[in-house]
Amino acid sequence: MTRRIIAAILLSVWTTLIAGGVAAYVTVRTVMLDELDAAIVQRAATLNILSDAGGPAAQRQDYPGDRYLVLDEHGQTVARMSLAAQGPPRFEIASRTFTTLGDGSRVRTVTLDAAGVPTESGQPRRLRVVYSGAAEAFDRTLTRLAWTLLVGGAVAGVVAALAARLVARRALKPLRDATQAISSINVDTLDRRLDAEPLPPELRPVATTLNDMLSALAEAVAQRRQFIADASHELRTPLAAIIMAIEVSLSRPRSEPDQRQTLQRCLANATSLRRLVEHLLDRVRSDHVAAAEPATVVRVDDLLDQVVAQVASLAEQRGVRIERSCEAALQVTTQPHRLRSIVLNLVSNAIDHNLPGRGVRVSADAVEDDFVLTVSDNGPGIAAEHQARVFEPFYRVSPSRESNDGHVGLGLYLVQSHVQALGGRYVLESEEGKGTVIRVFLPGRVSRTDVSGPSPNSASRPAGAMASS
Amino acid sequence: MRILVAEDHLDLSRSLVEGLREEGFAVDLSRDGQEALHMTRSHPYDCILLDIMLPTLDGLTVLRTIRVEQVRSPVICLTARDTLQDRIDGLDLGADDYLVKPFAWAELLARIRAVIRRSKDQLTTAIRVGDLEIDTTSKTVRRGERTVHLAAKEFALLSYLAHHVGKVVSRSELWAHLYDDVDEIGSNVIDVYIANLRKKIDYEDAAKLIHTRRGLGYVLTDKL
Numbered sequence: 001m002t003r004r005i006i007a008a009i010l011l012s013v014w015t016t017l018i019a020g021g022v023a024a025y026v027t028v029r030t031v032m033l034d035e036l037d038a039a040i041v042q043r044a045a046t047l048n049i050l051s052d053a054g055g056p057a058a059q060r061q062d063y064p065g066d067r068y069l070v071l072d073e074h075g076q077t078v079a080r081m082s083l084a085a086q087g088p089p090r091f092e093i094a095s096r097t098f099t100t101l102g103d104g105s106r107v108r109t110v111t112l113d114a115a116g117v118p119t120e121s122g123q124p125r126r127l128r129v130v131y132s133g134a135a136e137a138f139d140r141t142l143t144r145l146a147w148t149l150l151v152g153g154a155v156a157g158v159v160a161a162l163a164a165r166l167v168a169r170r171a172l173k174p175l176r177d178a179t180q181a182i183s184s185i186n187v188d189t190l191d192r193r194l195d196a197e198p199l200p201p202e203l204r205p206v207a208t209t210l211n212d213m214l215s216a217l218a219e220a221v222a223q224r225r226q227f228i229a230d231a232s233h234e235l236r237t238p239l240a241a242i243i244m245a246i247e248v249s250l251s252r253p254r255s256e257p258d259q260r261q262t263l264q265r266c267l268a269n270a271t272s273l274r275r276l277v278e279h280l281l282d283r284v285r286s287d288h289v290a291a292a293e294p295a296t297v298v299r300v301d302d303l304l305d306q307v308v309a310q311v312a313s314l315a316e317q318r319g320v321r322i323e324r325s326c327e328a329a330l331q332v333t334t335q336p337h338r339l340r341s342i343v344l345n346l347v348s349n350a351i352d353h354n355l356p357g358r359g360v361r362v363s364a365d366a367v368e369d370d371f372v373l374t375v376s377d378n379g380p381g382i383a384a385e386h387q388a389r390v391f392e393p394f395y396r397v398s399p400s401r402e403s404n405d406g407h408v409g410l411g412l413y414l415v416q417s418h419v420q421a422l423g424g425r426y427v428l429e430s431e432e433g434k435g436t437v438i439r440v441f442l443p444g445r446v447s448r449t450d451v452s453g454p455s456p457n458s459a460s461r462p463a464g465a466m467a468s469s
Numbered sequence: 470m471r472i473l474v475a476e477d478h479l480d481l482s483r484s485l486v487e488g489l490r491e492e493g494f495a496v497d498l499s500r501d502g503q504e505a506l507h508m509t510r511s512h513p514y515d516c517i518l519l520d521i522m523l524p525t526l527d528g529l530t531v532l533r534t535i536r537v538e539q540v541r542s543p544v545i546c547l548t549a550r551d552t553l554q555d556r557i558d559g560l561d562l563g564a565d566d567y568l569v570k571p572f573a574w575a576e577l578l579a580r581i582r583a584v585i586r587r588s589k590d591q592l593t594t595a596i597r598v599g600d601l602e603i604d605t606t607s608k609t610v611r612r613g614e615r616t617v618h619l620a621a622k623e624f625a626l627l628s629y630l631a632h633h634v635g636k637v638v639s640r641s642e643l644w645a646h647l648y649d650d651v652d653e654i655g656s657n658v659i660d661v662y663i664a665n666l667r668k669k670i671d672y673e674d675a676a677k678l679i680h681t682r683r684g685l686g687y688v689l690t691d692k693l
Contacts, residue, residue, distance in 0.1 A: 229552070233522070236549035240570035241481035247574035248488035265480045 002168045009164035014157055021149040028145055037096055040110045040133045107132035174199045190218035230394045234276055238269035279410035286417055290337045300330045300364045307343045319356035325363040329448040332371045338418040345411040346375040346438055353379035366446040373440040381432040391416040470515040471495040471646045475505035477523050493621040495649040502526025509535050514542040516581050521548040529562055536563035543584035589632040596631040599691030601678055603631045617669050626662050630689035639686035
């Protein structure tokens with residue numbers, strides 16, 4: 001960049017200098033030459049043609065240093081003429097050249113012709129005057145001019161080069177400073193920002209954009225760190241419970257019922273650890289695998305079948321009935337892993353928070369081209385102050401980890417990250433004592449199979465296990 | 470010695486309480502911060518095991534509050550938060566030690582013994598009174614050449630007296646430090662244990678070490 005700017009400046013300055021010098025030299029030379037020639041012509045033209053009878057002596061002595069010849073067409077000296085009566089002949093320039101004489105001196109030679117010069121015999125004649133004027137002064141002046149232009153131009157050129165370097169460095173200094181500032185920013189110093197103030201106006205938008213990017217990055221990194229800190233906390237606590245139970249149990253002889261109790265305690269915590277690890281892995285997959293997964297056409301009916309089968313034992317355990325409704329031909333074009341995770345986590349969450357013996361309802365619809373998934377439970381509902389936060393990682397409505405229900409607080413967070421990755425949105429409606437409804441909207445992805453399925457309207461059927469409570 | 474366990478994880482807290490009781494400690498359990506704070510005000514605990522993430526009031530706030538209120542019980546923070554800043558915050562707020570989950574049972578016990586020792590101005594795990602030697606780590610007691618076998622509560626009682634050697638310890642103080650809220654005990658149980666201890670330690674013609682200060686309590690000393 002610096003070199004380019006210097007080169008650009010030098011190219012323009014040097015071109016100007018050279019062109020200016022040449023133009024000045026040529027102009028001055030032409031003007032001087034014209035003046036020289038004009039002076040020569042002037043002198044030649046004011047000559048009186050010499051006659052034997054003699055013109056006025058004073059006229060002949062006007063230009064004692066000049067040399068002139070008056071020739072006829074044969075090169076013979078012209079006969080005597082009476083100029084006083086007829087006036088000077090009208091000369092016109094025939095040619096002008098520089099000539100080097102035998103003694104080495106350079107002269108300017110102007111050849112002048114005059115036609116119809118009256119003579120004494122009365123017969124008009126053609127005359128030629130060849131006049132050589134001294135060219136030394138002219139040559140000296142021009143040589144000096146050329147040297148002046150060359151030296152001056154060279155000095156100006158060098159000065160221009162230095163100036164160009166300085167200007168370029170000055171102009172690029174803010175950029176260099178900014179580069180240094182940027183290179184000092186790493187993952188640990190994401191709170192640093194570029195100062196746009198000293199930058200030239202053209203570069204300020206770059207700084208602003210970079211700062212915005214840094215802010216977004218810093219926030220993402222902070223979220224990641226918080227997530228990792230929270231995750232390690234969540235992993236350590238059940239681990240501590242397992243280790244403590246085993247160590248205390250081993251510290252002295254135990255009866256079989258005591259040992260059973262210890263094992264059950266360990267199992268409960270190992271189970272919640274397993275669930276946590278599964279969710280964490282799902283989160284990692286969401287970042288890496290699912291992100292690269294191509295969108296394919298998913299038959300929603302089949303997907304719901306699979307999910308309901310997957311949660312059947314959990315539902316049975318909790319005494320929860322699952323109702324599902326979905327148009328058989330409904331298809332959605334999406335990343336299958338993400339959609340599956342959304343449905344699975346919403347349904348599992350609804351089962352976890354449902355009251356025993358009541359139903360959880362899953363339905364998939366198409367509203368125009370949008371895909372809408374609705375999962376509603378008959379649970380205790382979520383208080384208003386918790387509603388906005390239940391999608392945060394590891395957030396639990398109950399602040400205590402006292403209940404070992406294996407609930408890890410990542411399900412809805414996963415739903416949120418998948419929905420956002422798919423460009424959709426979600427809505428949570430909940431009323432304490434009535435239950436919670438979560439709707440997920442995925443825009444413009446719905447199609448239908450050609451298979452002539454059953455009635456296009458909802459094929460509602462209960463699935464999962466009926467509670468016997 | 471009486472310990473408060475403030476930990477909200479159900480299984481972890483159960484294991485801690487059971488294990489510590491078996492080690493001869495009197496143990497109270499609280500699963501939320503407000504309750505834990507209240508309990509530190511009503512009992513002079515010899516050690517508090519404090520989880521940082523507690524419902525209703527977080528552990529660091531509990532810690533700050535009890536230190537402001539001049540509660541001197543040693544506090545060991547038990548937490549899954551392991552960053553340097555977390556540890557610094559905990560110690561600066563007045564924790565005596567900081568243990569990151571998951572921890573080893575033996576280490577927890579050693580740290581409990583260590584903070585109790587420091588709070589009672591003891592330098593070593595073994596306490597000597599005359600020819601009586603009490604090892605708080607191995608829980609063994611020797612009088613001269615003889616090994617003395619004590620029940621858990623007897624050892625706890627002797628250990629408490631030994632930690633306060635030369636000082637008169639009242640019956641109610643012994644009560645407060647040796648029994649937790651779930652122990653069901655009769656009013657004269659301290660006297661019974663003292664009598665048992667005397668039989669085992671101040672036997673036959675050995676110099677008497679456990680002395681009764683009528684109306685005040687008991688003192689363990691070889692200097693009279």
